[in-house]
Amino acid sequence: MTIEARFRLKRGSFTLDADLTVPAQCFTCILGPSGSGKTTLLRAIAGLTKCRDGYFRIGEYIWQEGDYYTPPHKRPLGYVFQEPSLFPHMLVKQNLEYGFKRIPALERRIKFEEAISLLGLQPFLERNSNSLSGGERQRVAIARAILTSPKLLLMDEPLASLDSESKRGIIPYLATLHTNLEIPVFYVSHSHDEIAQLADTLVFLDAGKVKKVTRITGRNTSIDLPLEPGKDNWAIIEAKVAGYDNEFNLTYADFSGGCFYIACGELPIDSPIRLRVMAGDVSLSLDFQEETSVLNIFPVYIEEISTNDAATMTVRLDLLGTPILAQITRKSAHALKLEKHKKVYAHIKNVALIH
Amino acid sequence: MLTENDISALWITFKLAGLTTLILLLLGTPLAWWLANTRNRFKTIIEAVVALPLVLPPTVLGFYFLIVLGPYGPLGKLMLLTGGHSLAFTFAGLVVGSVFYSMPFVVQPLQNAFITIGKRSMEVAATLRASPVDRFFSIALPLARPGFLTATVLGFAHTVGEFGVVLMIGGNIPGETHVLSIAIYDHVESLEYGQAHVLAGGLLVISFILLLLVYGLNRRFRIVFS
Incomplete structure (x- = not known):
């Protein structure tokens, strides 16, 4: 099952020329500088911006092809806009029911109570939508969208207008949403945190064109994320809780390249977790060093070295199939004579649990 | 206090408005x-064209209506040919004239109200499976409520106050x-100032109360929904 989108659209000096295929059932993050066409792409997928030269298919359902064009209200999608956009003349409950009532009972895969409890909306149902805070409103907007039991959920920076506290509250909901309800999501975002916590697939847009599609597929695999060259790079690693050390209070997390020790509190055995390793937290040595405070040391092979600026470089490492990034100085690279395919030891000073 | 003629004028005026x-x-x-959308x-x-009655003297409008609707005008001829009679100097003629005369007072507030709603709510409704007609009735109409209130009252009040158009195409036929x-003009002409008063x-008091109500209600609506 894949989702295939091709749209060509000219708006003044901007041209959208996007061609994209991603696996269905993925949480796809769409990234790119502002003005790169992220919102336009989502609007074209939704049919809100009528794109004459467009094609869209999800699984075996074609929404648009040549002259065939499904109007937005007949596309089984949910759309969450940047601003919550609740209907001001309706109570929260009426807002939630608006889309829910408009789909046939047989197509309601998501129960009303399910969405309400998932997003914690019980206390607000009888409230006027204007009396809610920004975060609460956006949660209502998300619930309203998923209550149409969409086949695809489009979210355009849904957390951009919220303060960091509200964001922290909503991100776990979004993650559960995707896993529990099995709805593919297209998610526009600028935030590294949101991407690290949610994405399976990344789509990079630039000047209306798809520059790159990278995947974080399934469990026990990972991918590097060159969001901006050299800056705040990190690798995501999918792992599984393998055990807990009661004496030192450390969690063991198995991944395809071995086992991490993480100080993150006790977690249920076998639960899937997502870890993030910042490039700046990885240092390299030529020999295995026993006497060090770093717990997570792995033999790795250098896959690729790229220069960030005059002083620093990013090294892409292969840890038995799991890519990890290290940010080092050019001086160190020179001293260690780093080169492609060379075997080194990666010292990972910090592994952060994302969820 | 009110003559039979006055009462009949009142009834006709409110029926017309x-x-x-x-x-x-x-x-x-x-x-x-x-x-608002095209x-x-x-x-x-x-x-x-809709705004024309705002700037034209009502007599100009009334004059052309008389020409068009009268027995020798194109519409008047058509009416006579199809077995009807000319609309000039009839109540129906007054209604036709008033509809044009008061049109900007109804269309402009509505148009502004529809523009104020913006596209976003309608787009949201579309992504929630509402068809264009459904969206219009479930989102646009309720949100444009202040516009409808203003349009209704202005349209009504403006029709009540019309004079020039009525004089030209309606004449002055009692009943x-x-x-x-x-009627007020007639009273003043015959120096019956008491009855004119x-x-x-x-009319002054009723109009003032109506406008007060509209602005008050619209203010409340905006406070609740903004």
């Missing part, structure tokens, strides 16, 4: 919706086209 407002709401709503190049022309503003003062 009520009927005109009703017709204008039915015709003006789709027209205002179209004007990018058609004829939009500007239609907007100008048929003899409306309030003309009753009608004029009554």
